[in-house]
Amino acid sequence: MAATSAITPSSPALGQLTREQLLELYYYMRLTRSLEERLVALYRQTKVVGGLFRSLGQEACAVGGAYALRREDMLAPLIRNLGSMLVKGATPGEVLRQYMARGDSPTRGRELNIHFGDVVDRNFIGQISHLGDMVPVMAGVTLAFKLRREQRVGLVYVGDGATSTGAFHEGINFAAVQRCPLVVIVENNGYAYSTPTHRQCAAERLVDKAAGYGVAGATADGNDVLEVYRVVHDAVERARAGGGVSLVELMTYRRKGHAEHDNQSYVPPGEIERWAATNDPLDRYVAALTGTYGVDAAALEALDASVRDAIDRATDEVEAAPMPEPGDALRGVYAEPPSAPVLWYRAGHARAVDDNERARGWGTVDG
Amino acid sequence: MAEVTYLEAIRQALSEEMERDADVFCLGEDIGAYGGAFKATEGLRERFGPDRMIDTPVSEAGFVGAAAGAAHMGMRPVVEMQFIDFISCAYDMLTNYVATARYRAFLPCPMVVRGPAGGYVRGGPFHSQNPEAAFLHTPGLKVVYPATASDAKGLLKSAIRDDDCVLFFEHKYLYRRIKETLPDGDHVVPIGRARLAREGRDLSIVTYAATVWKALEAAEALEREDGLSVEVLDLRSLAPLDDEAIVATVKKTNRVLIVHEDTLTGGIAGEITARISEQAFEWLDAPVRRVAAHDVPLPYAPALEDFVLPQTSDIVRAARWVAEY
Ligand SMILES: Cc1ncc(C[n+]2csc(CCOP(=O)(O)OP(=O)(O)O)c2C)c(N)n1
Numbered sequence: 073m074a075a076t077s078a079i080t081p082s083s084p085a086l087g088q089l090t091r092e093q094l095l096e097l098y099y100y101m102r103l104t105r106s107l108e109e110r111l112v113a114l115y116r117q118t119k120v121v122g123g124l125f126r127s128l129g130q131e132a133c134a135v136g137g138a139y140a141l142r143r144e145d146m147l148a149p150l151i152r153n154l155g156s157m158l159v160k161g162a163t164p165g166e167v168l169r170q171y172m173a174r175g176d177s178p179t180r181g182r183e184l185n186i187h188f189g190d191v192v193d194r195n196f197i198g199q200i201s202h203l204g205d206m207v208p209v210m211a212g213v214t215l216a217f218k219l220r221r222e223q224r225v226g227l228v229y230v231g232d233g234a235t236s237t238g239a240f241h242e243g244i245n246f247a248a249v250q251r252c253p254l255v256v257i258v259e260n261n262g263y264a265y266s267t268p269t270h271r272q273c274a275a276e277r278l279v280d281k282a283a284g285y286g287v288a289g290a291t292a293d294g295n296d297v298l299e300v301y302r303v304v305h306d307a308v309e310r311a312r313a314g315g316g317v318s319l320v321e322l323m324t325y326r327r328k329g330h331a332e333h334d335n336q337s338y339v340p341p342g343e344i345e346r347w348a349a350t351n352d353p354l355d356r357y358v359a360a361l362t363g364t365y366g367v368d369a370a371a372l373e374a375l376d377a378s379v380r381d382a383i384d385r386a387t388d389e390v391e392a393a394p395m396p397e398p399g400d401a402l403r404g405v406y407a408e409p410p411s412a413p414v415l416w417y418r419a420g421h422a423r424a425v426d427d428n429e430r431a432r433g434w435g436t437v438d439g
Numbered sequence: 440m441a442e443v444t445y446l447e448a449i450r451q452a453l454s455e456e457m458e459r460d461a462d463v464f465c466l467g468e469d470i471g472a473y474g475g476a477f478k479a480t481e482g483l484r485e486r487f488g489p490d491r492m493i494d495t496p497v498s499e500a501g502f503v504g505a506a507a508g509a510a511h512m513g514m515r516p517v518v519e520m521q522f523i524d525f526i527s528c529a530y531d532m533l534t535n536y537v538a539t540a541r542y543r544a545f546l547p548c549p550m551v552v553r554g555p556a557g558g559y560v561r562g563g564p565f566h567s568q569n570p571e572a573a574f575l576h577t578p579g580l581k582v583v584y585p586a587t588a589s590d591a592k593g594l595l596k597s598a599i600r601d602d603d604c605v606l607f608f609e610h611k612y613l614y615r616r617i618k619e620t621l622p623d624g625d626h627v628v629p630i631g632r633a634r635l636a637r638e639g640r641d642l643s644i645v646t647y648a649a650t651v652w653k654a655l656e657a658a659e660a661l662e663r664e665d666g667l668s669v670e671v672l673d674l675r676s677l678a679p680l681d682d683e684a685i686v687a688t689v690k691k692t693n694r695v696l697i698v699h700e701d702t703l704t705g706g707i708a709g710e711i712t713a714r715i716s717e718q719a720f721e722w723l724d725a726p727v728r729r730v731a732a733h734d735v736p737l738p739y740a741p742a743l744e745d746f747v748l749p750q751t752s753d754i755v756r757a758a759r760w761v762a763e764y
Contacts, residue, residue: 173741181740181742181743183738202524202525237499264468265468265521267496338473395742401733401738402733417760418753
């Protein structure tokens with residue numbers, strides 16, 4: 073195999089997407105953007121407990137990439153890939169519950185923002201903060217697919233910053249030698265926190281790393297959702313056909329700071345405005361839909377209205393959702409109860425304290 | 440002199456040490472133009488240039504290993520972990536390479552690894568950790584964890600001048616909450632010495648970092664409500680531990696409660712308890728007790744975090760038990 077073989081552009085993709093699918097891509101991008109805008113409003117009202125991470129300007133990478141997966145394929149997103157999770161079936165209510173730390177959030181208030189998954193029904197897996205760690209995990213997920221001869225593929229997103237981690241390198245290398253059905257998307261949005269990509273990596277193009285691992289590589293315009301879909305679809309079907317790992321570099325731009333608190337003082341003047349004006353993935357897609365594909369504006373407006381409605385309803389529901397019960401913090405550390413020793417001085421154990429008894433030792437907290 | 444925050448004290452220590460010694464330089468993620476995620480290094484790049492304030496790729500094992508190499512060559516690198524939670528990525532470098540370098544190969548490692556640790560800020564499981572215990576078990580590493588602005592400055596200066604690798608934990612809850620007028624001049628606090636944060640006769644609370652402030656709050660409540668005179672010992676330095684100060688306070692009050700934010704099992708309180716029973720058992724009038732976090736990963740939701748981490752009311756309750764035993 074050639075070191076960096078291009079992914080053969082086998083997907084006639086665009087022509088094959090139905091009008092309904094084209095509109096679905098639009099719907100998910102709009103939903104991503106509007107949901108994050110709602111989160112900003114809630115953040116300003118101090119209803120979001122921790123930080124807020126945006127994917128403004130990167131919606132096409134998340135949505136177009138995940139849209140190339142089949143239902144049974146597994147996705148591992150990163151913090152800017154809310155859109156990919158929505159494609160996989162995550163709901164606005166789940167996202168709002170996570171950010172607002174509700175007791176009925178997917179992680180029951182234990183984890184934050186979009187750090188959640190569903191590997192049972194919807195096939196996406198929750199990330200952790202440590203960058204790069206999901207790459208070896210997805211190497212293992214896809215190894216399992218291979219060993220069980222399942223026709224399933226894995227897709228993992230990383231940022232340009234995350235490509236510098238040891239975990240990224242070790243994971244993709246392992247998947248490569250095992251020829252796992254894995255697609256690694258490097259979302260090159262120009263910055264890792266404040267660090268521009270050229271201070272992160274001396275290679276001119278991150279896709280050039282593909283040669284070093286002996287896997288297929290491809291680059292795409294990350295602000296063109298159909299282009300993202302086509303390239304990732306090719307990589308996914310290549311993996312499904314036994315072709316092994318692909319590394320896809322999507323060129324995009326992070327228009328917001330690392331998180332809401334970051335004022336982006338390190339960004340050269342005019343850069344953000346330039347991307348916003350000429351390269352917004354939603355604007356571009358609207359132009360393509362209404363131009364090339366002859367979709368009328370009313371159809372898009374109807375979708376916008378349904379997005380607004382879904383988010384309004386979810387917000388109302390979540391604002392009324394319960395806070396977690398403190399004691400729930402002790403459950404589920406291990407599969408088997410009793411799981412945790414109860415600290416003797418805590419409220420509820422006051423009698424033992426009053427009676428000068430010794431601690432009772434291991435509690436019987438069920439999982 | 441004006442009052443400065445814990446965070447500003449750290450910045451002052453870095454800047455004074457870089458001024459004093461041309462071999463001191465800093466490296467870490469976003470520490471240059473951005474000034475660090477918490478702005479601990481703000482302004483230092485303008486002052487000392489990009490060669491001494493190096494922005495690194497996201498590669499903790501890489502830049503900790505590189506710091507060790509530079510330290511072997513006589514430089515004094517100060518590594519910033521964006522959050523101390525990410526030190527786990529450099530665990531191998533620190534415990535296998537750095538910690539053993541002097542002992543097995545006579546290679547000096549005069550370097551500092553510093554970064555924001557600790558919870559009480561709703562940071563969730565990966566931005567709230569207190570991984571000190573993971574390193575305390577490794578001979579060859581020194582570990583300090585200041586609770587005051589003055590100690591943050593003085594200990595960081597000592598850490599930079601130290602000829603061994605020092606892990607310098609900073610509590611992010613204290614960064615902007617603690618303010619103090621710092622001593623003038625070259626203010627240095629020796630590594631390995633505890634600090635008596637409050638004198639008392641009836642009971643000792645041994646603690647460090649953010650829980651020092653909770654212990655002080657508890658001590659006041661106990662004096663007010665129970666008429667108890669509570670001593671608070673701030674360890675400051677976890678490796679080496681100040682056995683002398685610990686034993687002295689036990690001999691004085693005969694009752695001791697150890698408080699830390701880290702989880703209970705395998706936390707440093709267990710080690711301190713053992714040392715007390717080895718060195719001061721006859722002076723004890725009550726069992727040594729521990730207040731610590733529940734043995735679970737730190738959850739995000741306020742109600743859960745509050746429940747898992749030790750609170751002032753927990754310390755008060757436990758102190759009463761020890762006092763009444
Ligand atoms: C191992 C590790 N080190 C440091 C961090 C702190 N951190 C969080 S996000 C980030 C930058 C991420 O940049 P990139 O991978 O390019 O993703 P982007 O935010 O640009 O989408 C850093 C350094 C981390 N999460 N994990």
